[in-house]
Every structure is written in structure tokens, then in C-alpha cells.
Amino acid sequence: MPMQYLTADEVRDAERASGDLLANGTLMRRASHGVARVVAAELNRTGGCYGRRVGIVVGAGDNGGDALFAGAELARRGVAVHAVLLAPDKAHPAGLAAFRAAGGRVVPTTGGGAALPAGLDIVVDGVVGIGGKGPLRPAAAAVFAALAPETTVVAVDLPSGVDCDTGEVHDPSVRADITVTFGHPRRVHLLAAPRCGRLAVVDIGIGKPSERVAPRLFSFSDEDIDWPVPGPADDKYTQGVVGVIAGSHRYPGAAILASGAAVTATSGMTRYVGSAHAEVVSHFPEVVAVPDLAEAGRVQAWTVGPGMGTDDAAEATLRTVLDTDLPVLVDADALTIVARRPELVAGRTAPTLLTPHAGEFARLTGTALGADRLSAVAGLAAEWNVTVLLKGRITLVADPTGSVAGNDAGSSWAATAGAGDVLAGIAGSLLAAGHTPQTAGAWAARVHARAALLASRGAPIGASTLLAALRPAIREFVRG
Numbered sequence: 001m002p003m004q005y006l007t008a009d010e011v012r013d014a015e016r017a018s019g020d021l022l023a024n025g026t027l028m029r030r031a032s033h034g035v036a037r038v039v040a041a042e043l044n045r046t047g048g049c050y051g052r053r054v055g056i057v058v059g060a061g062d063n064g065g066d067a068l069f070a071g072a073e074l075a076r077r078g079v080a081v082h083a084v085l086l087a088p089d090k091a092h093p094a095g096l097a098a099f100r101a102a103g104g105r106v107v108p109t110t111g112g113g114a115a116l117p118a119g120l121d122i123v124v125d126g127v128v129g130i131g132g133k134g135p136l137r138p139a140a141a142a143v144f145a146a147l148a149p150e151t152t153v154v155a156v157d158l159p160s161g162v163d164c165d166t167g168e169v170h171d172p173s174v175r176a177d178i179t180v181t182f183g184h185p186r187r188v189h190l191l192a193a194p195r196c197g198r199l200a201v202v203d204i205g206i207g208k209p210s211e212r213v214a215p216r217l218f219s220f221s222d223e224d225i226d227w228p229v230p231g232p233a234d235d236k237y238t239q240g241v242v243g244v245i246a247g248s249h250r251y252p253g254a255a256i257l258a259s260g261a262a263v264t265a266t267s268g269m270t271r272y273v274g275s276a277h278a279e280v281v282s283h284f285p286e287v288v289a290v291p292d293l294a295e296a297g298r299v300q301a302w303t304v305g306p307g308m309g310t311d312d313a314a315e316a317t318l319r320t321v322l323d324t325d326l327p328v329l330v331d332a333d334a335l336t337i338v339a340r341r342p343e344l345v346a347g348r349t350a351p352t353l354l355t356p357h358a359g360e361f362a363r364l365t366g367t368a369l370g371a372d373r374l375s376a377v378a379g380l381a382a383e384w385n386v387t388v389l390l391k392g393r394i395t396l397v398a399d400p401t402g403s404v405a406g407n408d409a410g411s412s413w414a415a416t417a418g419a420g421d422v423l424a425g426i427a428g429s430l431l432a433a434g435h436t437p438q439t440a441g442a443w444a445a446r447v448h449a450r451a452a453l454l455a456s457r458g459a460p461i462g463a464s465t466l467l468a469a470l471r472p473a474i475r476e477f478v479r480g
């Protein structure tokens with residue numbers, strides 16, 4: 001099942017719908033127990049709970065309450081727990097009473113600030129959760145800045161200073177090794193995944209929000225991906241023929257990488273159109289390659305743009321392709337052309353997938369991409385009535401209805417020249433196989449990221465190495 005990511009308001013809506021469970025403190029008891037369990041498991045993994053040392057940083061709201069109740073539970077298990085209260089007058093009263101009663105120690109405040117003792121195994125961030133706004137304030141920032149670098153940080157609900165709805169990483173903010181959240185993941189857990197570390201979702205018995213607001217963010221799990229497999233009645237045509245328009249005789253790299261990715265991604269046929277036809281065939285003899293669009297033959301989808309140039313001839317080719325009623329993936333140079341001629345895609349009713357990186361996105365919209373990538377990508381998709389795949393460590397694929405599929409690449413090794421050409425080839429093949437632009441883009445991003453991890457194993461890679469790892473990566477997504 002795809003994972004859904006909620007806004008802070010949607011979480012509050014779901015909590016309110018839990019009625020008594022919220023009012024009588026059951027939700028907080030379950031939440032704090034979940035935090036304590038995760039911290040205890042981490043301590044047990046590294047030698048046990050008894051006699052270990054944990055710090056908790058406690059803010060003014062219920063996020064601090066969670067941390068205090070969790071601290072109380074850990075203290076009862078024999079852990080020495082030290083708390084810094086950032087707003088002593090506002091600290092959750094019942095949580096603080098439980099913490100003191102269990103033997104937790106509150107660090108005295110001197111000169112308006114307090115620091116945790118040295119030598120802690122784990123520090124729990126209970127500064128703010130879904131009620132937080134903006135960066136860490138100075139007192140909290142000083143506590144985290146003073147921690148030894150090897151200290152494990154467990155965030156309650158989210159790393160404080162990172163925006164719950166946009167994932168904007170304010171400066172300063174907390175970087176967590178583990179984040180424990182409750183009921184449903186929040187948008188931040190995908191949009192700022194590298195800042196959250198490992199995510200633990202604790203069931204506290206809350207339902208779903210009464211309605212979702214756009215953009216509705218979700219992610220595919222590995223199990224949701226069902227890579228195209230030829231059936232007994234299939235031939236090379238029925239699985240989808242993808243046409244690739246990329247590169248040139250002078251710069252054949254993009255042509256070879258995009259065509260090679262298309263050949264590898266599905267067993268349907270790949271056609272190539274452009275002046276690098278001889279180079280493409282010398283690398284991939286199975287590609288039917290011709291210099292001119294008029295000779296191309298039939299395809300079920302086009303991938304157009306990488307390294308094709310932006311001159312009048314390129315524009316004429318792009319116009320011809322976009323005038324068809326076939327699915328088209330528009331990448332790289334074709335995006336530059338579309339930025340100056342939006343009318344080329346504006347009237348399209350056939351599936352259209354634009355695949356910009358941040359710079360190309362700014363060219364398309366006329367404004368730099370801000371911190372709220374999610375709203376920006378969903379806005380462009382709705383305004384132009386197309387699907388937009390925004391590249392990055394977290395790839396976002398927005399369709400015009402306000403649904404956005406996100407994918408965390410898990411590493412940034414794919415940030416290398418030519419990797420985008422490979423992605424364009426994969427996604428084009430999936431379009432030709434009949435998938436929607438959102439599914440094609442999101443699955444392509446996931447398998448591309450997996451290929452980068454397999455290829456890299458901790459060392460830098462180039463796009464050819466990534467392409468070589470594509471087949472083993474796809475194997476992980478073939479079912480049955």
C-alpha cells in the first residue's frame with residue numbers, strides 16, 4: 001500500500017476525531033510509551049538500559065509532554081535521565097510531575113540557559129512537534145550545538161526546526177538519527193527524510209483525517225511496484241514501443257544513455273531518432289535508429305529532449321512530437337524550448353510528463369524554486385495540466401489533480417552528469433508500456449535510485465555505471 005503523508009492540520013483533524021482518547025490523555029500516554037520503547041530498543045541494541053544516560057530537551061507544548069512521559073518511563077527502567085526545560089513555566093505539568101516522581105533530574109537553568117551533561121548515550125528532541133514554527137530558538141540551538149557528534153538523537157514526532165508541511169530545513173534545526181511519529185507519517189518525514197533519519201511510526205489508535213488537502217503526498221513502497229513482464233501472448237510491439245529523441249552526432253552521450261536505459265527498462269522495442277543514430281546502434285544494436293522523424297515508424301510514447309539542442313530544428317521536431325496524441329516525456333533541452341513556448345504543451349490532452357531539475361523548473365515558471373518544493377511542483381502541474389517530475393534527492397511527481405508521489409533516493413550518488421538521460425529512458429519505456437505519467441515517473445525514480453545504490457556501494461559513479469546496474473535494480477521490482 002502506498003504510504004500517505006499528512007499535514008499538521010490533517011493530523012490534528014485525525015486526533016480530534018479520536019474524541020475521549022485525546023481528552024483523557026490516552027493518545028499522549030501511547031505516544032510517549034512509543035518513544036520510550038524506541039529509545040530503550042536503541043539502548044538495548046548497544047548494551048542495555050540499566051545505568052545508561054539519556055538527555056531530554058523539553059519545549060513548551062505537548063511534544064515536550066511526550067518527551068517528559070517517555071523520560072519517566074526510561075527512568076523507571078534504570079536509565080539516568082536529565083531534562084533541560086526550555087520554558088520551565090510552560091512545561092507539560094503532568095509530564096513534569098511524572099518525570100520527577102520517576103527520579104528524572106531537571107538540569108538547573110543558569111543565566112537564562114541550561115546545557116545537558118556530557119557523556120549522554122541518547123538525546124531526545126522534545127522541543128516542538130507539529131506546532132513548531134521557524135528555526136530552533138537560541139536556547140534550544142545551544143543545547144544541540146553542545147552535544148558530542150556521536151550522540152544519537154531521537155526526535156519526537158519530527159526534528160525540531162524542520163517545517164512539518166513543507167519539509168523546509170531551517171537554520172538551526174535538529175538532525176535526527178531516529179524519528180518517532182504517531183499514527184500517520186507527516187509530510188516532513190518524506191520531504192526532509194535525510195534530516196529525520198530512520199522513521200518509526202507508532203500506532204496510537206487514531207483514525208484518518210476527515211478529508212485530505214491538496215497537494216496530497218504519498219510514496220510507493222517496493223511492494224507497490226509491479227514491473228512490466230511480457231506475457232505468453234506478447235511480442236515486441238504489444239509491450240510498447242518507445243521513441244527516443246536525444247543527443248547528436250557531435251554529442252552522442254545523451255542519445256546512448258537514454259536509448260540504453262529504454263532498452264534495459266522493458267522488453268518492448270526502442271526506436272531512436274536523431275543524428276547520433278550510428279553511435280546508438282553501435283552501443284545497442286537492438287535499437288531501430290534513423291536520422292529523421294519522418295522515417296521513425298510507430299511508437300506508443302516519446303522521450304524527447306536530452307542533448308537535442310534548442311535551435312529551430314529542435315523546436316520543429318518537438319512541436320511535431322507534441323502535436324501527436326501520444327504520451328510524451330519532455331526533458332532537458334526540450335524543457336528549455338517549452339519554457340519559451342509554453343503553448344507547445346498547453347493544449348495537449350494526451351499524457352505529458354515534464355522532468356525538470358531545479359534550474360529547469362525555474363526556467364519553466366520564471367521564478368526560483370523556493371523551500372516549498374511540494375507546493376511549487378503541484379502548482380505547475382495544475383496550472384499547465386501536465387504531470388511534473390521535479391528531480392532531486394527527494395523526487396516529486398505531481399499530477400494535475402493535486403496528487404504527488406515522492407521518492408527518497410536514499411543517497412545522492414545519482415547527482416552525476418547523464419543520470420537524467422537514464423531516468424528519461426526508463427520513464428519513457430514505462431509510458432510506452434501504458435503506465436500513467438505519475439506512475440511511470442515515480443517507478444522510474446525508484447528503480448533509478450536503487451541502481452545508483454547498487455552501482456555505487458559507497459563510491460562515486462558515472463551514468464554508464466548507473467545504467468549497467470539498472471537490470472539488477474529492476475530485478476528487485478519484478479513480481480511473481
Ligand SMILES: NC(=O)C1=CN([C@@H]2O[C@H](COP(=O)(O)OP(=O)(O)OC[C@H]3O[C@@H](n4cnc5c(N)ncnc54)[C@H](OP(=O)(O)O)[C@@H]3O)[C@@H](O)[C@H]2O)[C@@H](O)CC1
Pocket residue numbers: 015022027028029031032059060061062063064066127128129130131132133134135136137140156157161182
Ligand atoms: N494532540 C494530541 O493528541 C497528541 C499530540 N502529541 C504530541 O503533541 C505535539 C503537538 O503539541 P502542541 O500542539 O502542543 O505543539 P508543539 O509541537 O509541542 O509546539 C508548540 C509549542 O512550541 C512553541 N514553539 C513553536 N515554535 C517554536 C520554535 N521554533 N522553537 C521553540 N519553541 C517553539 C510554542 O510556544 P510559544 O513559545 O511560541 O508560545 C508552542 O507552545 C505533537 O507533535 C506530538 O508530539 C502526541 O502526544 C500524540 C497525541
Ligand SMILES: [K+]
Pocket residue numbers: 063125126127128129155156157158159160
Ligand atoms: K521534536
